[in-house]
Amino acid sequence: MRIHVVDHPLVAHKLTTLRDKRTDSATFRRLADELVTLLSYPRPMVVPILRAGLGMLDGMVRLLPTAEVGFLGMVRNEETLQASTYATRMPEDLSGRQVYVLDPMLATGGTLVAAIKELIARGADDVTAVVLLAAPEGVEIMERELAGTPVTVVTASVDQHLNENGYIVPGLGDAGDRMYGAAE
Numbered sequence: 213m214r215i216h217v218v219d220h221p222l223v224a225h226k227l228t229t230l231r232d233k234r235t236d237s238a239t240f241r242r243l244a245d246e247l248v249t250l251l252s253y254p255r256p257m258v259v260p261i262l263r264a265g266l267g268m269l270d271g272m273v274r275l276l277p278t279a280e281v282g283f284l285g286m287v288r289n290e291e292t293l294q295a296s297t298y299a300t301r302m303p304e305d306l307s308g309r310q311v312y313v314l315d316p317m318l319a320t321g322g323t324l325v326a327a328i329k330e331l332i333a334r335g336a337d338d339v340t341a342v343v344l345l346a347a348p349e350g351v352e353i354m355e356r357e358l359a360g361t362p363v364t365v366v367t368a369s370v371d372q373h374l375n376e377n378g379y380i381v382p383g384l385g386d387a388g389d390r391m392y393g394a395a396e
Contacts, residue, residue, distance in 0.1 A: 218254050222278070223247065250278055256310045257336075259302060261286050261327055264388035265314040268342065272312060284313070284330065286323050290377070295323040297330065307335035316387035318346035318367065320378050321353030328354075328363055340364045344387070345371055347380045 226247045229235055235243070258272045259265075262285040273279055282302025288295050303309075311331050318324055324341055331339055339362060341354075346367045354365065371380045384390065 218251055220250070220255070220278075223250050226250070254308070254310070255280065256312065257282055257302065257306060258312045258314065259284050259327070259331065260314040261323060262299065264316045264386075264391060267387070267391040268314040268316065268344075272314060272342070276312075279312075284327055286327060288320075288323055288378075295326045297326065300330070303334070305335050306331060307337070309336055310338045311336045311340070313339060313341045315341065316344045316384070317380055318343040318350040318354070318365065319374055319380050320347075321350035321357070324350070325354060325357045328358060328361070332361060337362050340366060343367045345369050345380050345383060347371055347374045349374050 226243050230240060230243050230247070256276050256279040258269065258276065258279045259282045260269045262283060269281065273281065280303075283299065284297065284302070285299030286295050286297050313324070313327050313331065315324055315327070318341070324343070328339055328341065341363065343365065344367065346365065346369070348370060351365070351370060354363070371383060373381055375381050379385075
């Protein structure tokens, strides 16, 4: 059995007020309701992959307002299609954390596989990748490379295939450039 005690100042404050004998019934009910909401999402972590994943961040924190946000900077070499990490900003220990990794495209799968392996190396045991579009080739790579790992992929569509440049067809184009303009 695993027990997770939520160590958060907001939870502690509400629990202190609940313990107070002077707390009236209406306030007790409201605080119990608020506290169970916080306990239902124990310390979720949202990790957008920079830069395109930033465009998905506001929607996730709107849904999970108590979530902490980490960042993972990754870039795909356009010739080899291999991903490399250039920056990380998240806790070293993600044990017991529900982690959402955000990346608009699951194309070749290399970036998401590398990102998820990094999260698992930090102890994450409940990872959900949220992508706008996926390609069958990327899904296949994820299934092969992450077999037996606790990963779920949520997407709006699995498109037809990848083109010769590793882009999803019909796809959306380069999501980062479409959100923020071309970075030279």
